[in-house]
Amino acid sequence: MAAHRKAAHRKPKQRLFAGSAARSAAALALAGAATATAATGSAEAEPPLTASQVRAKVDRLYRDAEVATEQYNGAREKAADAARSVDALRDEAARRTGLLNESRHALGSLATAQYRSGGLDPALQLLLTSDPDEYLERASYVEKAGEIQAGTISGIRRQVIGIEQVRTRAEDESAVLATRETELARHRKKITTSLSDARRLLHTLTAAERARYEAENGTGGTAGPSGPSGPSGTSGTRDTSGTRATTGTGAPSVAPTTPDSRAAEAVAFAYGALGKPYVWGATGPSAYDCSGLTQAAWRAAGVSLPRTTYTQINAGQRVSRSQLAPGDLVFFYSGISHVGLYIGDGKMIHAPRPGAPIRIAPIDEMPFAGATRVA
Known part of the structure; x- marks a missing residue:
């Protein structure tokens, strides 16, 4: 009895949620953890x-x-070289194919002539003549004809092999x-993404901060023209804020004189390009990128x-900064x-x-990084 009373007064064990109640509790716990994590993430953003x-x-x-x-400029130059090589090889294959067809036509004409002459072997036809003079004349002709025919066949074989070699090179x-x-395409994507x-x-930035940045960098209120849309690489949105008279430093807009006449022409060209827009990949005449401008000036x-x-840095003699002209x-x-392009002072x-x-x-x-005097 005492043991029974002791058991009756013992506190019942707490039971955990079961079934749908358990799933609801777990969902609430996860939602609470996610909220806490989001709050922590926001705090640490x-x-x-x-x-x-x-x-x-x-x-x-x-x-x-x-x-x-x-x-991109380097890759485009290599792509242009490869395209020219492909075109040249295809042209060569077409030319060789034309010559091959001519050779085959000549061989076909020879075969047709033999057939029309009776289809007899030339040596047998030679034996049928009774005239000694005609025999000697035909013998000489048959010998030459055989050499011509053999040479034509051999030449055709060489032409076929040559054409296959050219076509293989064109495929490569x-x-x-x-x-x-x-x-x-990879470089173009990198440019446009940047x-x-x-x-x-x-x-x-605020309008005032953006204006300050543009004034410091001379961008004139535009974030940048688009790149080339065609082979010439000169298309793009022109920066209408600049003018041909823009110098950016208050320097005179007249090219300085220099004893080197070619250098003077290059500098004069660069002065004439002042105010034109930078367009990546462009080589003129309405827009340039940096190397496109120097290339055009010296051209x-x-x-x-x-x-x-x-590659331009290796196009002449290296000079020190103190020797610039x-x-x-x-x-x-x-x-x-x-x-x-250095202009002095x-x-x-x-660009x-x-x-x-x-x-x-x-x-x-x-x-x-260095300087080069164009040879």
């Missing part, structure tokens, strides 16, 4: 960028776009061209420069991704970046 951080990031994106632009070059075009991100970031002086910054090419950044004319028109600027506004 990165603070918005300051105006100076936005400007720094925009500058970096423009730099990335310019690096990609020079890579076509594969190279496809690779170059893929590379072009410029799009830069524009988006600029629009996070006006009768000198052919390669297309990209990292008007017409020298001046390069910037460790990757040799920007170039300008520590200044250059260059800065999308949105900033061609202008005069001091060469110490960017990290100096």
Whole structure:
């Protein structure tokens, strides 16, 4: 009895939720944990960028776009070479095929003539003649005809082999061209993505902050023209804020004199391009990128420069900063991704970046990487 009373007064055990009640409790617990996590995540979210951080990031994106632009220029040049090679090989294959058809036609004519003569073996036809003079004449003809026929067949065989070799080379070059075009598309995407991100970031600034940034960088209120839409690489949205008289530094808009006549012509051309827009991949005449401008300036002086910054730096004699003379090419950044044309007095004319028109600027506004005097 005592044991029974002791058991009766013992507290019943608490039972956990079961069935649907248990599932509801678990759902509530998970929802609470998610809410807590979201609250923690919100609390730990990165603070918005300051105006100076936005400007720094925009500058970096423009730099990335310019690096990609020079890579794009190099890839486009290689793609153009591959396309020309493919066209030349296809033309050669067509020409050889025409010659092959002519040879086959000649061989067919010879076979037709033999058939019309009775289809007899030439040696047997020779035996049928009784005239000694005619026999000797025919013997000489048959010998020559055999040599011609054998030579024609051999020539046709060589032509067929040659055509197959040319077609194989054309297929190889076509594969190279496809690779170059893929590379072009990759660089183009990098450029457009960087410029799009830069524009988006600029629009996070207040109107006053954006105006200050544009004034400091000479962008004139535009975030950057689009790139080339055709082979010439000159299309794009023109920066209407700049004019041909723009210099960007208050420097005189008249080209300085220089004893080197070719350098003087190149510098004069660059002065004539002041105020024209930067368009990535463009080589003129209405727009340029940095290496497109220097290439066009020296072309006006009768000198052919390669297309990209990292090839132009090797297009002449290297000179030190203290030896600079008007017409020298001046390069910037460790990757040799920007170039300008030196005009004297520590200044250059260059195509800065999308949105900033061609202008005069001091060469110490960017990290100096070297200089080349065009040979």
